[in-house]
Amino acid sequence: MSKNVRVRFAPSPTGPLHIGGVRTALFNYLFAKKHNGTFVLRIEDTDQNRYVEGAEDYIVKSLEWCGIPFDEGQGKNEKFGPYRQSERKHLYKEYADRLIAEGKAYYAFDTAEELDFHRKDHEAKGKTFIYNWHNRLKLSNSLSLSEDEVNAKLEAGDDYVIRFKSPQDETLHLKDIIRGDIKIDTNILDDKVLFKADGMPTYHLANIVDDHLMEITHVIRGEEWLPSLALHIQLYDAFGWEAPEFAHLPLILKPTGKGKLSKRDGDKLGFPVFPLEWKDPNTEDVSRGYKEDGYFPEAVVNFLAFLGWNPGTEQEIFSLENLTQAFDLAKVNKAGARFDPDKTKWFNHHYMQEQDNYDLAVAFKNSKTELSEIDTQYIELAIGLIKERATFVSDFWDLSHFFFVTPTEYDEKSAKKAWKEDSLDLMKELILVIESVDDFTVENLQTVIKGWITSNNIGFGKVMMPLRLALVGALQGPDVFDIIYMIGKNETVQRIQNLINNLK
Template sequence: MRRFYSTLKPRKKLSILSKKNVQLNTPARTRFAPSPTGFLHMGSLRTALYNYLLAKHTGGQFLLRLEDTDQKRLIKGAENNIYESLKWCGLNWDEGPIVGGPHEPYRQSDRSLIYQKYTDKLIKSNNAYRCFCSKTRLDGLRESAQKLTPPTTVSYDRNCAHLSKEESSERAKSGELFTVRFKSPGKYPKFNDLLHGNLDLQPQVNKDDVRYDDFVLMKSDNLPTYHFANVIDDHLMKISHVIRGEEWLPSTPKHIALYSALGWEPPQFIHIPLLTSTKDKKLSKRSGDIDVMNFAKKGILPEALINFVSLFGWSPKNKDSNSEVLDLNQLVKAFDINDLTKGNAKVEDKKLYFFNKTYLLKRMENNDKEIFNQGYELLSANFPDLTKDRSDELIKTVGHNLTTIQEITEYGYLISLDYSNDHTEKFLGSHNLNESRFILSKFQHLENIEEIDSIINSLKISKKDVFKTLRFALAASKPGLNIPSLVKFLGIETTNYRLEKGLEIIESKLNNTSI
């Protein structure tokens, strides 16, 4: 990222903009404009979500646009992944690919004639010019700019800006390769960001060797750069508010200068903070910014992920923990840009799993077919004779213990029990087996489940030891489900069988025979 001088003060950690009181009196038109150069990740999902929430909260429209002009970096399957991820999260777009709209096409690679029209307009008005400089010359200019004292982050010397329009046109007609550069102003205008306030961002320059921030608008392959295409498209698609990552702040003066050169009013800008790890490092694929659909594969529910991501730079007015549990419809109602936060957002999975557990339990309480079908599919893969009714009963029994539906496989011992595991090894190696044998002998041949409580109360043995022995026999010492729930699910017949089996194993161990 280029270094810019700025009026931004040192960032305060999660400082709420309560003083700004931004009032939105008209419906907002927002857009999410990803590049299909990779799969949709959590950081991009947050950008899409905030744009969606602002549009829907104000009764406006949310657009999807594909910025695919960097053809060399496109990834196979990335475009479909973007569609799949947004739909899975419930972020349906009002205009864009697939659904269409009045401003088609919504894929930038299909809009070349539009960009050419405005390129010609800027050249004609002397706000842009063709640049015929070779890559070697441009590389040399960048290197020399870095060697200046102080070094400058802008490097072009406007060599081609001095060509006459006639010469420039003739060279282009002869087939000579060129780019089109914007003739940047001597000083960028100040601008207002709805989150950061009034900003004055200027590129670092060297007064003794003047270079210019004349960025490229059209590449030599006749495709636009991000800076150019996004300004043209946002204006033509009537975008009123642009919410994007803070890393785009240094580019905003360029965009506003372009709007000015074209005689257009820029949209309102909101630059949201970076996502960082708990160690304050920017999130990457290696440090937690995971592909959205990978969350789905891990059993994370879309409403949990959306709720989790919504809090990366925004905080609801109420601060108690229950007020943060908000589904998408509730987020639309609660979202207010005055509650956006400035400080970097630390991503910690603990809250994601809290949300997932909460929403999973809600779904099970509402007898959500999707959840019960997923659970059955997971269980029946290991237990093909398991009926759907029995699977549903199991899920209801252990549901309050689950964080994701994938964890249901950990409760396979309720269907079929294998005593060969680390838990039983630990139990058999650390407990008084004579006492355990005595305990289990008292629970043989039960006629009904209610007998268990009376037997426990009659024993003059620590209840802790009694429960550990019962858990060994009934669940192969696996934790998670309390004894009453365990017995209720197993039923009297299976309970008796396992109590008898547990006693046999302990007696074999005491007799030094193999289990």
Template sequence: MSKNFVRVRFAPSPTGPLHLGGVRTALYNYLFAKKYGGKFILRIEDTDKKRLISNSESYIIETLKWCEIEPDEGVGYGGPYSPYYQSKRQKIYHFYINKLLKKGFAYYAFDTNIDLDRKRKKYNDCGLTFSYNYKNRMELNNSLTMNEKQLDTKLKSCSSYVIRFKIQPGEKFNMYDIIRGNIIAYTNNLDDKILLKSDGSATYHLANTIDDHLMRITHVLRGEEWLPSMAFHILLYRSLGWIPPHFAHLPLILRKDGKGKISKRNLETLNFPIFPIQWKVPDTKIIIPGYRELGYFPEAFVNMLALLGWNPGGKKEIFSLQELINLFSLEKINKSGVYFDIKKANWFNKKYLNKKKEEIFFFLCKELQKRSIQYKKNYLWEIIHLTIDRIHFIHEIWEHTFYFFISPISYEKSFFQKICNIKSISQLENVKKLLYHINKFTDVNYKYFLNKDKDKKRHEIIQLLRFSLVGVLKGIDIFMILKMLGKEKSIQRINKLINKIKDTII
């Protein structure tokens, strides 16, 4: 493909926050445009007035900025094909709807909702499904069943109407999807979809087709849910005398529990986030955190999302944005749905964490400042190197390092109850004696002295020691904890636990 030839668009509806599927669609459009030196356009498809939510547009733009996949033109960025809002392009749509009417590709339909409900019920009672199509349109209240005078009278009476596309039956035609290959379509299976609503606004189908042509969109990369509309859109292009763009329909992102696709509708049943950044529900105090607020890095999020349905081949999984651009190929996108696994998302974040040690250092410094704790830089860096493999997020660092800075304030209840006895006190006293006899306090020396101890319950003693130093049965290698704390602080913490046990059993 030649430079500046590719033009793709991301065209979300401002009816709420983007979820994983929407962001992935934007990402694939961005990667494809950048690979071929093309343009990535943001268009807001706000034809559904009833479902518009005020802060959706700013959310969309902020999400793309956080993911570092900003558009080259469109809403918030300007460009030669403005306006990039469908709501501001109604005159354009009316111009082309009149062309379709004159050519006989569209017609007026005056059927009321009550009329159509009756038809649906009648069909349903016979075990059939009603469809407004070539089979029954001549029996319905539309301009196809009227002469010019009747139609003129009907329009002048201000009767409510919609404008429908007139499907020509009996045609079989081939379509090509870059991901799915050749697809055969039959016009007999299509209904006469609405192009213009009763309020005079264009439907998505009409607006989307006109905008893609006028904005010179060369490739339409969109979700699999739009695959059934592909044939209709191609017929629309053809009726207007235009060449359709290339289509690629992306696979669904599925829940790993087998309960269908990821959707905002089943948000409450999910145990993982689906929004890239936090969403503030309008007119409420409800805030739903996104990946950004939960501590995911944008690079890790984008890397994870890119491989959710596409793979360049090979075993490598960590890619910079530029590497993703260089390797991206529509032909390597999966046809079938792909399962989302939050554990894999965490894995990606962990991989990027190793590049964020400076950020971890400053986060840990802030935690210490909150508690008025002072430590030397070298000590902090050594702790970070010891614990970084145990965390997935920067904010987890305190949870995994607190015991290097503060003596246990409390002890994990169930294990403390288990060790509240004279035997535990005796074992802790023996450990204390061992520590006193170590001159050079290193992890190697302590291992040596502990192995010399005749007590056969070595594991039990190590558990007691860890509990006295940390307050819970977790943390890095116990001998490294001893080395970092030093002899004096280690013995102080052992004494503290001994006294706590004594106070409880007396």
């Protein structure tokens, strides 16, 4: 690309960052890195009524946990700061006044009650109320009032908003990287509010002014902003500015494929929709996070990348570096992407296998008080034997508890299957065989015990099933000889004796 790529992620601090917002941030990050560009974080907090304390910090921590930190923003490489819109509000009025002076916007003094009356009146007549060229001159604004009336209202401090004057009888030709060419009839557009009565700009004005002043070259955002594209392009034209290129990402759909993914879907089906756990400062309600649920950030990034994007190959596992190299907005789909909770677990299972066993052992040890006195290297060895069956660190205890705690109960179904009439005598003999082993390695244990079974023409299942039951408490777990080696000779003999005492 001929110009330096600059993209921005511009969330509102109104609560926790939804996973859809993380996907938007990720695609912006990948596009920027692919083109050696800059990833900007801007906080769009113009709606002060919905501002939630702690939300901005949560957004920053979420991006950092995912491994997609911003290059430029509040407190970091502040080339075009400040990066909170609430701290830039002195700028927006200037640009709104400029549009009024040039006849491209106007003051509107209509009260909420008056507008509600017009909406209901239109509804009663089977029509839709649109504030634009159809009825501007019938409403209370600087186009229908005399200059003296307007000045009197402004001097009296009457509440007003500033509306954009949408053109009549024009066809807009818009371009979107993902959706192609779009045609819009301006007659169906309403005159959007650019500046509110509380002295703050709306998203539309602040967004355009900030993107221009911050030299944003590409706006990559959610599909929900597609209806605003016409206004935003018109605003760029009204100011005489070059517009950035736009790309509107597809919605992330519910697991059913119908409707936008929401927190309610996650609560209902048992999966998080936020990157980190969130505690609402007002209600004290706690929402689950991918981090706290045991997902690895690499897995989250990998599965988010496939929500709307496809590399065009069979490859599904991508590191962040691989994603950066492969990412292309031209390969982003228009249609909504269905969220699949099982697929997210599949990704996490894969990344589980790539984790360092010692690091997993530390995490596991910290999560279970029963392990506080156990040597971390011993835990590391146990994890190496069971992690291929694990998706989360929280799975480890169920898969490995017998490495750390002697079974005191035996699965009833497994006991019926494993314990036969001759099991008592065989287990007594097996104790003698194990006690005779001096070279207590996995290989030698396997050789000695299998040799004893074979030389005595005993069925393997007759020995191995009750042995596993004694060691684990059920017919599950990794290789029996690995378990024996790990827990040692004395513990192995004791567990077999416990089984004998329990089932004889």
